Amino acid sequence: xxxxxxxxxxxxxxxxxxxxxxxxxxxxxxxxxxxxxxxxxxxxxxxxxxxxxxxxxxxxxxxxxxxxxxxxxxxxxxxxxxxxxxxxxxxxxxxxxxxxxxxxxxxxxxxxxxxxxxxxxxxxxxxxxxxxxxxxxxxxxxxxxxxxxxxxxxxxxxxxxxxxxxxxxxxxxxxxxxxxxxxxxxxxxxxxxxxxxxxxxxxxxxxxxxxxxxxxxxxxxxxxxxxxxxxxxxxxxxxxxxxxxxxxxxxxxxxxxxxxxxxxxxxxxxxxxxxxxxxxxxxxxxxxxxxxxxxxxxxxxxxxxxxxxxxxxxxxxxxxxxxxxxxxxxxxxxxxxxxxxxxxxxxxxxxxxxxxxxxxxxxxxxxxxxxxxxxxxxxxxxxxxxxxxxxxxxxxxxxxxxxxxxxxxxxxxxxxxxxxxxxxxxxxxxxxxxxxxxxxxxxxxxxxxxxxxxxxxxxxxxxxxxxxxxxxxxxxxxxxxxxxxxxxxxxxxxxxxxxxxxxxxxxxxxxxxxxxxxxxxxxxxxxxxxxxxxxxxxxxxxxxxxxxxxxxxxxxxxxxxxxxxxxxxxxxxxxxxxxxxxxxxxxxxxxxxxxxxxxxxxxxxxxxxxxxxxxxxxxxxxxxxxxxxxxxxxxxxxxxxxxxxxxxxxxxxxxxxxxxxxxxxxxxxxxxxxxxxxxxxxxxxxxxxxxxxxxxxxxxxxxxxxxxxxxxxxxxxxxxx
Numbered sequence: 001x002x003x004x005x006x007x008x009x010x011x012x013x014x015x016x017x018x019x020x021x022x023x024x025x026x027x028x029x030x031x032x033x034x035x036x037x038x039x040x041x042x043x044x045x046x047x048x049x050x051x052x053x054x055x056x057x058x059x060x061x062x063x064x065x066x067x068x069x070x071x072x073x074x075x076x077x078x079x080x081x082x083x084x085x086x087x088x089x090x091x092x093x094x095x096x097x098x099x100x101x102x103x104x105x106x107x108x109x110x111x112x113x114x115x116x117x118x119x120x121x122x123x124x125x126x127x128x129x130x131x132x133x134x135x136x137x138x139x140x141x142x143x144x145x146x147x148x149x150x151x152x153x154x155x156x157x158x159x160x161x162x163x164x165x166x167x168x169x170x171x172x173x174x175x176x177x178x179x180x181x182x183x184x185x186x187x188x189x190x191x192x193x194x195x196x197x198x199x200x201x202x203x204x205x206x207x208x209x210x211x212x213x214x215x216x217x218x219x220x221x222x223x224x225x226x227x228x229x230x231x232x233x234x235x236x237x238x239x240x241x242x243x244x245x246x247x248x249x250x251x252x253x254x255x256x257x258x259x260x261x262x263x264x265x266x267x268x269x270x271x272x273x274x275x276x277x278x279x280x281x282x283x284x285x286x287x288x289x290x291x292x293x294x295x296x297x298x299x300x301x302x303x304x305x306x307x308x309x310x311x312x313x314x315x316x317x318x319x320x321x322x323x324x325x326x327x328x329x330x331x332x333x334x335x336x337x338x339x340x341x342x343x344x345x346x347x348x349x350x351x352x353x354x355x356x357x358x359x360x361x362x363x364x365x366x367x368x369x370x371x372x373x374x375x376x377x378x379x380x381x382x383x384x385x386x387x388x389x390x391x392x393x394x395x396x397x398x399x400x401x402x403x404x405x406x407x408x409x410x411x412x413x414x415x416x417x418x419x420x421x422x423x424x425x426x427x428x429x430x431x432x433x434x435x436x437x438x439x440x441x442x443x444x445x446x447x448x449x450x451x452x453x454x455x456x457x458x459x460x461x462x463x464x465x466x467x468x469x470x471x472x473x474x475x476x477x478x479x480x481x482x483x484x485x486x487x488x489x490x491x492x493x494x495x496x497x498x499x500x501x502x503x504x505x506x507x508x509x510x511x512x513x514x515x516x517x518x519x520x521x522x523x524x525x526x527x528x529x530x531x532x533x534x535x536x537x538x539x540x541x542x543x544x545x546x547x548x549x550x551x552x553x554x555x556x557x558x559x560x561x562x563x564x565x566x567x568x569x570x571x572x573x574x575x576x577x578x579x580x581x582x583x584x585x586x587x588x589x590x591x592x593x594x595x596x597x598x599x600x601x602x603x604x605x606x607x608x609x610x611x612x613x614x615x616x617x618x619x620x621x622x623x624x625x626x627x628x629x630x631x632x633x634x635x636x637x638x639x640x641x642x643x644x645x646x647x648x649x650x651x652x653x654x655x656x657x658x659x660x661x662x663x664x665x666x667x668x669x670x671x672x673x674x675x676x677x678x679x680x681x682x683x684x685x686x687x688x689x690x691x692x693x694x695x696x697x698x699x700x701x702x703x704x705x706x707x708x709x710x711x712x713x714x715x716x717x718x719x720x721x
Contacts, residue, residue, distance in 0.1 A: 001026065003061055005051050006034055006043030009100075011091040015051040016043070019061035026064065029072030031106060033065045040065060042106070044073060044096060050082065051092075069108035071285050073099065073302055076339040080300075083335055089693050089713040090325040098300040098325065104274060105281040110173045112275055115157070116140040118167040128156045133165065140169060145273050173275060174282055177266055180290050182231035184262030187224050196367045197228035203343040204232045204308050211334050213314075213359045214347040216369030217378065218578020219542075222347045223253070225369065226310050227260050229343070230291065234261075238307025239284070240291045241298060243329055245316035246536060247271060251517035253293060253312075261291075268294030268301065271512060296321060296329035299336060306340050309333050313539045314346035314355065315571050320718040328716060330355075349578060350571040350609070353616060354627040372582070379549070379580040379587030383605045386594045395492055396484045401550045401590045402496055408548045409500055409529055413585065416531045417489055418538065418576040419552040422458065422506045423447040424488045425481035428466070435472035443673040449508070450487055460675045489552060490532045497530065505533035538575040544583025549576055554593040554601060562720050563625050566600045570612055573604055624685060626716065630692050632684040633714040634700075635669065640708070641678040647709040648680035656699055660687040671721040677710070 004026055005015050018034050020026050030045040077099065085092040100106070117136055122129055135150035143161075147154050160166045189197060196214065203210045216222045230240045244250060247269050258264045266280050266289045283289035287304030294301075296319055299309075311319070311333050319329040330346060337344035346355055346364070359366040372378060384398045391398050397405075397417075408415045425448045429436045437446040439457035446455035448466065456463045469476045481488070490504050503509075503519065510516045522528050523543050531537060531546075557569035573591060581587020593601050603612030621628045636651060638644035648666035655663045665682035672679055686692040696713060705711065 003058070004032075004045045004064065005048045005053070006032065007046045007051060007092060007096055008034070008036070008041050008043040009093050009097055010036075010041070011093045015046065015053045017053070017056045017061060018043075019058075019063045021063050024064060024067060026067055027072050029074060029078060031068045031070055031073070031100070033068065035062050035065060042068075042100065042103075044078075044100075046078065068106045070106055070282070071302070071304065074304075076336075077300075077302055079339045080332070080336050083339075084325065084327055084332055087693060088325060088327050088715050089696060090327075094325050095300075098297060099302060101297065101300070102274070102277045102281040104173075104278040105285070112142065112171050112173055113168050114140050114142055114171050114275070115146060115161060115166040115168055118164055120163070120165050122160060122163045122165050128152050129160060129165075132156055132160065136166075141273050142275065145275075171275065173279055175279070176288060177283060177290075178263035180234055180257075180261040180263045180265065182234040182261065185260050187227065187260060189221070189224060189228075190373060192369050192371065193221055193225045193373070196369060197225050199367065200226060200229035200343065200345060201232040204229045204238075205236070207307075207341060208343075209338045209341050210343040211337065211358075211364045212343060212345045213351055213355050213364045213366045214345050214369070215351055215359075215366055216347070216349060217372060218349045218575065219372040219378075219582045220349070220369035221373035222349075222369060223256060223312070224260075224373075226345055226347060227257075229308055229345070230310070231261075233307035234290060236307060238305050239287065239289060239303050240308045240310070241301075241303065241306065241333075242291065242293045242310045242312060243296060243298060243319070243333060244293060245295075245313045245318040245539070247295065247513060247516070250293060251513045252520050252541065255517075257291070257293070265291035265293045267513075268292055268298040269513075270295065270297075296327075299329050299332055303340075306336075307342055309337050309342065309344040311344070311346045313348055315348045315350050315352045316539070317568065317718050322714075322719050326712070326714045326717075328718075331716075350574050353567055353613060353620065356613060357617070357627040377581060377586055378607070379577060379589045381577060381589045381591065381605055381607060383596050383601065384590050384592045385596050386592055396489060396552060397492060397496070397550070398590075398592055401592065404548050404550070404588065404590060405493070405497060405500075405530065409497055411547075412526070412545075413548070414523070414526070414529060414531070414543055414546040415548040415550065416533065416537060416546055416576070416579055417493070417550045417552055418533060418573075419484065419486050419489055420535050420556060420572065421483075421485045421553075422449075422508055422534055423456070423485040424450040424491075425483050425485055427482040428455065428479055429482060430470040430472060430475065430478050431480045432470060432475040432478040433473040435470055441673070441676045443671055447485065448481055450491075451504070452508075459671065484552070486532045486534060493530050493532065500529040501527060502530045502532060503528045505531055505537045507534070507536055510536060535572055537579065538572050541579060542582055543579065545585070546579055547581055547585050547587045549580040549587070549589045551576065551589070551591040554591045554604075555595055555598075558595070558598065558600070563620075563623070563631075564718065566612075567616055570600050570603065570609075573600075574609070577604070624687070627688075629688060630684075630686040630690060631717055632686070632692055632696060633717045633720070634682040634684065634696065635679055635712040635714065636666065636681070636709065637674070637677040637679045637712070638706075638709045639677055643706060643709060644678040644680055647705050647711075648682070650703060650705065651700070651711070652682060654699065654703060655682075656695060658690070658695065660690045661685070661692065661695060669721065674721075 081095045085095045132150040132152045233240050285302045358364040389398045427445045441460045454463045577589040636648040652666040662685045666680045669679040669681040
């Protein structure tokens with residue numbers, strides 16, 4: 001080809017045409033460097049018919065400057081980019097940018113100089129040098145990355161380099177990863193697991209698209225079951241992708257994987273250093289990477305020979321991206337498998353109602369693991385009615401739950417208390433004048449974190465130190481913490497069980513894979529008696545000595561107007577209940593609630609998941625909600641409140657009137673101010689058959705809004721704030 005059309009990473013420009021020099025070979029999917037005015041830009045060569053634009057005369061075409069030394073993006077990945085952009089109403093360039101997620105990987109083989117402690121000491125020790133040396137023990141990275149780890153300036157570290165305290169190490173950026181061995185170890189599966197594993201392995205060998213819903217109770221051994229089709233893919237020389245919802249789950253999975261296959265998989269998540277990201281990207285694109293375990297962004301990597309996708313804990317809300325391209329990784333994983341013509345496994349003990357409906361309709365094949373592995377029994381579940389058995393004044397744990405904690409401590413067994421609320425208290429106010437601490441950037445209260453001595457906004461990250469006096473009236477010693485967070489529950493446990501070793505497990509305390517691994521090691525070594533945690537502890541962890549789970553406030557998730565509130569509450573409580581009694585000892589779950597008559601609480605108490613899902617299905621069907629209808633949100637925001645309101649009114653005033661689509665709003669969003677931007681929202685409710693994306697695109701395309709107004713489209717929203 002002597003001319004090509006390129007998708008360039010500037011949504012405002014659209015596709016651009018270029019001339020291919022005579023000495024250059026270019027194919028569809030090639031990543032190239034092209035001129036744009038005096039600058040150079042990165043582009044992806046695309047099929048002309050799939051990127052329509054006004055043709056440019058031959059004599060005006062500028063030449064491609066360079067084809068970058070990486071494999072072209074395969075047709076299957078290009079089709080996935082197109083589908084994701086179309087379905088989620090996102091710019092094609094924004095989706096493609098997720099594929100080119102390591103700029104350094106595009107420039108071919110390279111070495112890099114990293115640094116590590118040499119064991120020497122500086123001539124003069126300063127507080128910053130001492131801080132750096134303490135933080136960098138066992139670390140090796142670039143100066144910039146080490147400075148971030150140690151929380152010091154680059155200059156401090158360069159001084160340590162000059163004195164020989166940090167020594168340089170030349171690293172091959174593309175050094176190969178250890179090879180996984182499908183025959184390294186064997187795991188004894190029970191009859192149910194064997195049947196499921198065999199079916200999945202045969203699906204891998206058939207090289208056809210096949211979506212499976214692996215529906216297994218907590219502790220049924222789903223991970224060991226899908227290890228077998230992974231082994232089949234490795235024997236065929238094909239790649240495997242495993243998506244996990246939380247970075248905290250990665251370390252536990254890596255260890256189980258290495259025990260089975262003799263080498264760790266390649267990890268992909270936001271905490272990777274730039275050199276690790278570059279190395280992983282190139283290994284994946286070349287086909288050298290065998291198994292990739294990662295967060296949702298791993299779904300868009302350029303796999304050379306993908307043979308299987310597994311989405312673990314597939315019901316998890318964290319698979320939904322709520323900024324930028326607002327995609328659901330669970331659903332996009334199914335589409336990638338379809339384009340790649342490979343099987344995809346959605347594994348969960350509490351599947352999303354949408355996934356269950358797909359299985360009911362025959363689109364997904366449902367595979368059941370109805371019993372726990374190794375003869376372990378599901379825990380006994382008891383309801384604690386807080387209106388009949390209230391906690392003592394100033395406390396949050398009912399007497400019966402407190403007694404069970406005593407019993408477990410005396411037996412040397414472990415307990416877990418679940419409350420999905422980080423920090424010490426969700427609200428701090430002045431008892432004298434009623435002043436409440438509110439975020440300056442968001443319409444949200446600041447949450448007190450006593451461990452780190454800060455007031456923090458969980459939406460924008462704003463932090464401030466708690467004052468000694470009320471900022472409004474100046475009264476000293478008048479600030480009161482209202483309501484419990486996990487830190488407050490941990491304090492209560494320390495009061496009633498002074499000898500207990502208590503650990504708080506949240507995204508604040510387990511914010512790196514290393515911290516998560518340390519927590520798991522301590523729990524497995526029985527160095528922790530009571531775990532107090534948020535939704536982070538509801539999944540993936542297996543502690544055989546954990547025999548008691550207490551749900552501190554089962555009603556918390558039912559508050560607000562979220563259409564999935566009941567389903568999400570059921571999933572969280574059922575998942576955290578599944579942490580109890582996973583070993584030889586039986587487990588007990590106590591669920592504290594003020595509404596024992598609520599259908600979700602009754603279903604949990606009875607252990608009747610099917611009854612709950614049947615009732616929830618009928619409620620959704622009646623409301624025209626997913627999976628029987630379609631929802632979309634249009635969020636209008638601006639730093640100027642009047643501008644945001646007027647833009648939202650302009651959008652609402654031009655709303656189409658269609659028989660199969662209802663449009664609600666505009667109205668201020670529940671989180672009316674977020675990160676300094678005022679927000680208004682419109683909700684679109686459509687029948688399943690409606691082409692809602694086309695309607696929204698045509699509707700918004702006719703409007704000329706100020707450049708300072710941002711309009712975001714959220715197809716199949718999970719967050720309604």
